Amino acid sequence: MYAFEYHRPTTLAGALADLENADAKPLAGGQTLLPTMKQRLASPSALVELSGVPELSGIARDGDAVVIGAMTRHIDVAQSPVVAGAIPALAALAGGIGDPQVRNRGTLGGSLANNDPAADYPGAALALGATIVTDRRRIAAEDYFTGLFETALEPGELITKVSFPIPQKAAYVKFPSPASRYALVGVFVAKTADGVRVAVTGSGESGVFRVDSFETALSANFSPSALDGLSVPADGLNSDLHADADYRAHLIGVLAKRAVAAAG
Amino acid sequence: MSATGIGASVKRLEDIRFITGKGRYVDDVNRPGQAFAYFLRSPHAHATIDKIDASEALKAPGVVAIFTGDDIAADKVGGLICGWMIHSKDGSPMQAGAHPALAQGKVRYVGDHVAVVIADTYAQARDAGEQIVVDYTPLPAVVDPAKAAEADQAQVHDAAPNNTCFNWHLGDKAATEAAFAAAAHVTKLDLVNNRLIPNAMEPRAAVGDYDSGTDTITLYTTSQNPHVARLVLSAFIGLAPEHKLRVIAPDVGGGFGSKIFIYAEETVCAWAAKKIDRPVKWTADRTEAFLSDAHGRDHVTHAELALDASGRMTGVRVHTIANMGSYLSTFASSVPTYLYAPLLSGQYDIPAIYAEVDAVYTTTAPVDAYRGAGRPEATFVIERLVELAARETGRDPAEFRRQNFVTQFPHQTPVIMAYDVGDYAQALDKALALADYKGVGARKAASAAKGKLRGVGFSAFIEACGIAPSAAVGSLGAGVGLWESAEVRVNPIGTVEILTGSHSHGQSHETTFAQLVSDRLGIPIGNVSIVHGDTDKVQMGMGTYGSRSGAVGMSAIVKALDKIEAKAKKVAGHVLEASDQDIEFKDGKFTVKGTDKSIDFGSVALQAYVAHKFNGQELEPGLKESAFWDPTNFTFPAGVHICEVEIDPETGVVKVDRYTAVDDFGKLINPMVVHGQVHGGIAQGIGQALLEGAVYNDDGQLLTASYMDYCMPRADNLPSFTIDTIETPCPSNPLGIKGCGEAGAIASPPAVINAITDALGHEDVTMPATPQVVWRATQKAPLKRAAE
């Protein structure tokens, strides 16, 4: 780790002011940022710890959506009665992230800001059609995820909360990488009044993506058999030590069926 | 049996210390004025070092010194050694390339040591390290052991043409060829034994501390054998004479073999401490551990088994290419040779065996002993072959094994080993019952009904441990003897300190050794303490590996206790006014035979020290004895493991559904500790079979250099094991112990892979059998087999 300055603002305005320095970075749960700094792969000049900013945490139902503050930890989402009642698939997803230590520190905002291609939340955000709310605007999930570890966030822009529309049915099935237990492939299926959305994480060369052919088939018939004979092309999928593109393409089909079955 | 004596499942006395965070590891050692070392490591697998410019780095804040290989060489401190000489088939000695502690002229793997930066803080040392400019000329990497000896490969060491360290063989080639020529059936297999990274929980660490007043170096290091470290650092590396070098291995958090070896970092910390006259400390981070701890396994093998028409095994022939990595680590050459091929007879009566081993250099981390060392590789070969032969010839794998078991003891195999005792059929029967082998068919049908594939696999392993008779290993090339020492110090009030050359880094010696002493002297277990890991306290010892601490280390304690008893009887005789011949010792009491005159052990100890009751010229005061034990044979733990897996063919996920192990470890000192060792070993073996594998890319970069990519077994990868033992006491040591530390890791990989291949109906599965590997294997049709 290289030397850095440390700020712990107590208001959103204070945080934004501290972040005006171009090399400053917000610190959420630190589950990604701190290991990266320890490995000397990141060297921010300053860390702006967000845990002292009360308006960034919390879970509330807001009409047809569940709104979750950026600093809300995975454990809180997993155990929230509000989330469990409205979008149980989202609570289950949060409960399946990492291990207890990670869930007790890691946050929704940190995960979405980081946009790790193997992370779970991007699948939920895209499939549910979430809106990422920042200190300056509202960004639709479709427009938010722009590539591997890339998002629409501008320098110094803070995620403040995320609004997840409540689906009729949803399920997330994750195939964890044996080593890291991040998603080797994760498929989030959501049935909404406007049709079915299927988002795949862990697999795409440029991060989370939707599968149009699955969505069309499932919108017509929300059952696993609707996906018979459909597949995702291996082209554009990641190949690495643990899974090549063919295997990932195969798993996407299997997991999508399982997710539909689980959504009921 | 007393509550704390031999055979009792005494709870580990060391656990309170460890689980309350009071263990004292090398990283907990801090010496006044200490500086910190950072090792600049090679980013290239293979490159010449054209220039090292440390001028800017030397000016960085806090920097005390920067050293390179040339500085060490200038001090006439030698390179690291390999302590086991192997000769090739043609009689020529192995070709060992030089192994400087800090590279000279060339780097040979990613992580190789280029320079050391010593600074007031670790952060300063690391910051300065980034300012060292090294000019490299990259050379092609050599990664695949199967190709390393080919003519077009880059040369890792000039001293080893064709990257070949040795071409060794064992056994009777002509007899084996004849067996194959006459065979009714030959089973053939190509096998890869995957490369593993040990991953002890505690990373390696060292603190060098120099006392200029006495010109003595003290090295605190994470070692399984501090005396061997001192011997090598002194006699071979030339750091300091032995009486001026103290090596301390305090609490050590796991080794699995990887802390047997004498490494560059500890050598440099000890040397540099004297050079700068300041203590020098280094603790590996996890990345350094992945890159530079000696790795394990990494064999490529073709193996064949010959059968006669009745199903008797008549011959085995094996050709193995063993990857040594970039340098020969301390015992690397013994692992694919004498720790491997002598086990190829398994539990079977096989008249002819011939094994050839080509050891090659590659531009990867050095490979050396890792839990089981050679014996897991041999067991994988023979147990995969046997299972396949049963399948090919339509025989039940259990009964086929039984038909070929060695049943007469002693049994001389064609590959060195003389098995002393065993009852392989008894273990098999017990395992079959515990595993409910009869129910496999019904369980397979139930799995099939769910769309799953179920398979069952056996592993009837044998290993040679209790390492080892010194003369025997000497004749095979070992540079050391493998006896063990013990000293028993009885204090005047009757408490006892046991000084042992064994080293405990997870094996529970503080408990099991104390059980032996408590049992033998009839004193409370709390009155015994075990002292180990310090060359200033324990005079000499050979350390812990090869499941030797019980069979060899405890035998030395028994011998010393014999002497204590004899001496104490003399003291008691004087006190009780009887001849020592008439004194009986039982349950902690010395009694004059046939009388009620007695004295307890503590009182005898006091009398030995006050020396009031005997003539100090005729009988020496005090009660302290030492002994060395040199075993007369290896010990031969054996057992039968049965694994049952269920495969999800849609995803390739393998669930280990049942795992049964019935082992014969001879006499057990502490069954709970034995079970713990077996649990850990099986977990590691299942890790090898399903999860773990070190992967280098074509450029020689280690792709599995963190837990993001290197998959360690976790609790949810494992079922609850069904573990039991049988007992045929070992005849070659006084306690009848065989050793249990490695058995689980030796036995389990073939059991798991045999189960998977049973489920799949073909043999095309490599380790680790990850979901991707297994899913791909499910795409291939099962073979038509004799029995079906």
Ligand SMILES: Cc1cc2nc3c(=O)[nH]c(=O)nc-3n(C[C@H](O)[C@H](O)[C@H](O)COP(=O)(O)OP(=O)(O)OC[C@H]3O[C@@H](n4cnc5c(N)ncnc54)[C@H](O)[C@@H]3O)c2cc1C
């Ligand atoms: C062992 C381990 C296992 C894991 N397993 C999983 C898993 O299975 N699935 C999974 O999805 N994730 C996993 N994670 C990731 C983890 O769950 C976190 O989601 C992730 O580390 C980021 O969240 P954080 O709160 O820790 O963010 P930090 O590490 O604090 O920050 C991450 C990045 O986001 C930026 N940032 C943080 N908050 C904001 C904000 N409000 N606005 C703008 N930028 C912000 C930071 O500046 C930084 O660049 C794992 C992590 C670890 C260490």
